[in-house]
Amino acid sequence: MHPLRNRQFRLAQRPTGALVPETWAYVENPMPEPGEEQFLAQVLYISLDPAMRGWLNDAKSYVPPVQLGEVMRAIAVGKVLDSKHPKFVAGDLVVGLFGVQAYALSDGKGVTKVEAGLVPLPTYLSTLGMPGLTAYFGLLDVGKPREGDTVVVSAAAGAVGAVVGQIAKIKGCRVVGLAGGPEKCRYVVDELGFDACIDYKHDDVKKKLRETCPKGVDVYFDNVGGEILDFVLTQITRGARIVICGAISQYNTPNPVGPKNYLSLLVNRASMAGMIVFDYTPRYGEALMQMGAWMAEGKLKSKGDVVKGLETFPDTINKLFKGENFGKLVIEV
């Protein structure tokens, strides 16, 4: 039925630090055929997210690790080609955990249908997908910003950070981002509307934090960890909230460091809390409706960094850890 072959990246060897070519095995397979209650989808866009690094560690976490020999887990947008599933028909556009491969079988669990034509398809992997939902619930439910608060966001040009900052602006906060390089900083201020952006690769971060946050930091949404988290800890206000969303500076380090200034939490009666977007599934609808409305009003912008070719995966994923992506990183298969 399908003369084409499937192409996949599987986990060949667990990384201890950075992801290397040997981490992955590229495999070609006969095209799969859907069984009862399954559908076959062509994978169109694959989302590359920092969280994927955590899925490779053989440790207890919020999801089981990817097993050796398994297709690398990834969220993707696909198009149903053939279906024996009662709820999906050929032509449906779908988002789900389809993995790093050209074609995927699915039993429909955790799969959502999306509309063509409303927004570019990669948007369902960024602002209207996991990163956007992470930003929405992490900022509003955990960070709890109040009008007039100063909100600081790291990885501000990234898929999560960009949405966090824009929502904080909508909520009437002063918003300061951190990003790498003048081009990203210009984008964050000029296009996303942040009040300021600190270039962590070239600026004196501590000094710039004091200048751009003269009243201190009420909410810090952290995607990076490491030294930047420590700098921000020295500038928090009484009762400040730190949202721990990620720590990309630490994911590839065999010996991660903790925030040595964490006692600032004590002195400032502040808190630091983690969040996982999957806890909010019952409220995804509410968030997507709100973010869709903000996008329509032009208050919430999205930028994609689309790299063409499934075969680029081993290199492309490393752009995340080098800070080379500019906006949401996606592979167009």
Place this chain on the structure above:
Amino acid sequence: MHPLRNRQFRLAQRPTGALVPETWAYVENPMPEPGEEQFLAQVLYISLDPAMRGWLNDAKSYVPPVQLGEVMRAIAVGKVLDSKHPKFVAGDLVVGLFGVQAYALSDGKGVTKVEAGLVPLPTYLSTLGMPGLTAYFGLLDVGKPREGDTVVVSAAAGAVGAVVGQIAKIKGCRVVGLAGGPEKCRYVVDELGFDACIDYKHDDVKKKLRETCPKGVDVYFDNVGGEILDFVLTQITRGARIVICGAISQYNTPNPVGPKNYLSLLVNRASMAGMIVFDYTPRYGEALMQMGAWMAEGKLKSKGDVVKGLETFPDTINKLFKGENFGKLVIEV
């Protein structure tokens, strides 16, 4: 009027690491006389608390640092000798920030009168004083234990930890302490009624934590920081609460370390929050009434480590940082 001379310890030099004899200057002065709206108190018992180390650092904190040349700040129990203050008369027993000295002048601000005969006077510096109040509000308001939760407390034989664990037992929790040495561990289990106590000086802490907390740690009340905080972070449950009350392992270190396992907060959607007892002053009465009742019922026990002689201060305070005190450390002047 007063033929006696006052004796004081003043801050001579800011410590960079451990407190050394040169940190202090011992001074003898003429006995002070109370002016209008003042009273003179004889200092009977001086409280030695880990927080005092923080007051010596020239850094922005929840109280201003002790200045060079100033009498060392300390909470103490005293007896009014002479008063020109309308609210205090000779003979009153009082608790306040009287400092490390034999006699103190006071304008009455922040001073509380206490009753003689109800409990031994040093109890007003421990269970019915700042450490007890810290334990009460830190555990109940920040840790929020629920019946059946597993609560872990470090420095369990200390003034704060002992109260935390006993209140957690009263609230129906499983309680595991950490203390240094078999004698303290026996005291924590046999006299204070904890379910278990880990001897951090001799046990394999990580292994013992798994054994004594088979369902994981729901609330961790941390007084020590360092390696123990990191061990506990690996054992927390989903939604766990970590109360940062102190970090005695880090106070004398010029290069403090942060909790390298802090990303466990993310994976477990857990939180870590600091607290300062002074924020709860309007509710002290409620807490003292409740703790007084528990003491009367025999549910809340208190142990004091009383060292005689003001002159011992430079050595005695270091018992805290060496873990040598057994229960609340107090100097009997």
